Amino acid sequence: MTPASDLRSWIALLEREGELVRVSTEVDPKLEITEITDRTVKAGGPALLFENPMGSSHPLLINQFGTERRMCMAFDVERLDDVAAKLEDVLEMQPPQGLVDKVRGLKKLKSIADSLPQTKRSGPAQEVVLTGDEVDLGALPIQTCWPGDAAPFITLPAVITKDPRTGTRNVGMYRMQVLDRATTAMHWQIHKDGRADYLATDGRIEVAAALGLDPVTTYAASAPLPKHIDELMLAGFLRGEPVQLVKGKTVDLDVPANAEIVLEGYIDKDELTAEGPFGDHTGFYTAAEPFPVFHVTAVTMREDAIYPSIVVGKPPAEDAWLGKATERIFLPAVKMTVPEIVDYDLPVAGAFHNCCIVSIRKAFPGHAKKVMHAIWGLGMLSLTKAVVVVDQHVNVHDYEEVFFYVGANVDPGRDVLISEGPLDHLDHAPTHQFFGGKLGIDATAKGPDEGTRPWPEEIEMNEEIRALVDRRWEEYGIGIETDATNGAMRHISRPLRHLLRR
Numbered sequence: 245m246t247p248a249s250d251l252r253s254w255i256a257l258l259e260r261e262g263e264l265v266r267v268s269t270e271v272d273p274k275l276e277i278t279e280i281t282d283r284t285v286k287a288g289g290p291a292l293l294f295e296n297p298m299g300s301s302h303p304l305l306i307n308q309f310g311t312e313r314r315m316c317m318a319f320d321v322e323r324l325d326d327v328a329a330k331l332e333d334v335l336e337m338q339p340p341q342g343l344v345d346k347v348r349g350l351k352k353l354k355s356i357a358d359s360l361p362q363t364k365r366s367g368p369a370q371e372v373v374l375t376g377d378e379v380d381l382g383a384l385p386i387q388t389c390w391p392g393d394a395a396p397f398i399t400l401p402a403v404i405t406k407d408p409r410t411g412t413r414n415v416g417m418y419r420m421q422v423l424d425r426a427t428t429a430m431h432w433q434i435h436k437d438g439r440a441d442y443l444a445t446d447g448r449i450e451v452a453a454a455l456g457l458d459p460v461t462t463y464a465a466s467a468p469l470p471k472h473i474d475e476l477m478l479a480g481f482l483r484g485e486p487v488q489l490v491k492g493k494t495v496d497l498d499v500p501a502n503a504e505i506v507l508e509g510y511i512d513k514d515e516l517t518a519e520g521p522f523g524d525h526t527g528f529y530t531a532a533e534p535f536p537v538f539h540v541t542a543v544t545m546r547e548d549a550i551y552p553s554i555v556v557g558k559p560p561a562e563d564a565w566l567g568k569a570t571e572r573i574f575l576p577a578v579k580m581t582v583p584e585i586v587d588y589d590l591p592v593a594g595a596f597h598n599c600c601i602v603s604i605r606k607a608f609p610g611h612a613k614k615v616m617h618a619i620w621g622l623g624m625l626s627l628t629k630a631v632v633v634v635d636q637h638v639n640v641h642d643y644e645e646v647f648f649y650v651g652a653n654v655d656p657g658r659d660v661l662i663s664e665g666p667l668d669h670l671d672h673a674p675t676h677q678f679f680g681g682k683l684g685i686d687a688t689a690k691g692p693d694e695g696t697r698p699w700p701e702e703i704e705m706n707e708e709i710r711a712l713v714d715r716r717w718e719e720y721g722i723g724i725e726t727d728a729t730n731g732a733m734r735h736i737s738r739p740l741r742h743l744l745r746r
């Protein structure tokens with residue numbers, strides 16, 4: 245089996261698996277859908293297909309990614325780490341030794357070659373073509389998510405551009421505030437590739453926003469790939485089959501052939517508008533700021549197109565699992581650069597940029613600090629505000645356990661590093677937007693070469709007695725279930741446990 249190839253087969257799969265509920269009652273895309281969805285997400289509930297959003301003839305799909313199970317179903321894997329393993333296999337490729345190795349190597353290379361998108365002559369995304377005065381974004385059930393939002397926002401688009409210098413494609417997920425029938429704002433934050441493409445134009449850049457894709461391609465739009473790597477290639481690699489494209493009707497861009505909806509158009513470099521406020525994934529409203537204006541020259545659609553949406557807000561929200569997917573999928577790439585890293589965790593409550601917990605195989609004095617600097621120098625992880633480093637045996641996903649070592653192993657005078665660097669566009673805490681303080685906490689055990697007194701031994705029961713008590717547990721008649729290895733999860737609050745269980 246391979247992952248779903250378009251939004252409709254994905255919906256069908258979710259429905260077969262009891263992971264989707266159709267809501268036929270008429271509901272308002274203004275605020276009401278947010279409240280329904282937020283309650284459903286926080287309860288670990290199903291994907292929702294609103295069949296009758298008020299004021300639109302298009303159904304609205306939301307919460308397709310809201311649980312770990314659905315995120316795994318999206319990639320057709322048992323665990324998100326299995327997706328990472330597939331990438332690791334290619335990243336870790338060594339020069340082949342014998343014939344068997346060569347054949348295996350060729351297969352891997354072929355899987356990369358097969359990942360390249362293919363352009364076809366036609367596709368369902370263009371069954372309906374609306375241009376000129378026929379363009380009306382008001383026909384779509386675009387949500388106004390939170391009471392303080394400036395307008396309705398398109399929240400789950402895959403925005404396609406080409407670097408004007410190299411022609412390399414970029415796909416990113418950037419919210420789009422509806423301005424009128426045929427224009428939106430484009431929320432290209434300063435660290436993003438989409439913005440770099442835009443800044444590289446002399447005058448005008450063509451843009452296409454694809455809505456309603458197969459789940460892997462939607463995910464890929466949110467993936468923090470290096471600038472020169474096409475997100476559609478990652479999508480093809482992870483799907484095991486290339487993304488199919490068709491030529492845009494009014495732009496010189498290829499667009500996903502199976503999209504439910506495509507908005508084609510252009511952005512002029514010097515045309516800016518006030519974008520926001522918008523209730524963001526930080527849990528706060530982002531204030532209005534100038535962003536470019538997207539002019540829609542064509543809307544192409546499938547017949548009876550389904551509009552996809554997502555609500556972000558105070559975590560945990562649906563984007564938690566998109567973020568967790570990135571955390572897992574990018575672990576092999578992180579390890580390629582910093583091989584002493586064993587594992588890392590970006591807590592959902594930290595909105596992904598506020599905190600990174602990382603475990604390392606510590607080998608020399610100051611090693612934890614080396615890793616902090618490495619994180620602060622690594623792709624989008626460079627925006628991380630606080631880095632906590634623990635030893636390899638600590639489970640970074642178990643926050644109680646991490647907190648234990650942060651408390652027990654840290655001398656704040658010696659183990660806390662205050663640095664500075666770039667911060668997330670949306671971080672409202674720093675005095676200056678985009679730039680401010682960084683916090684590093686070295687919670688590893690310190691060796692004598694780090695100027696400490698002899699480090700005490702940690703308390704552990706020996707294996708022999710553990711095994712004995714496991715064997716005899718029933719005999720004692722205490723009447724409760726225990727698990728010697730997995731006690732710590734019990735302390736974690738319910739919603740988090742829900743998000744974290746893996």
Ligand SMILES: Cc1cc2nc3c(=O)[nH]c(=O)nc-3n(C[C@H](O)[C@H](O)[C@H](O)COP(=O)(O)O)c2cc1C
Nearest residue numbers: 415416417418419431432433436437438466467468
């Ligand atoms: C639901 C969702 C909404 C997002 N909204 C924005 C946004 O409005 N602006 C932005 O710059 N990034 C946003 N992101 C993050 C980008 O999609 C992500 O950083 C991606 O890697 C950008 O692609 P790029 O590096 O090719 O520009 C969002 C991510 C998700 C999951």
Ligand SMILES: [Mn+2]
Nearest residue numbers: 414437469471
């Ligand atoms: Mn990119």
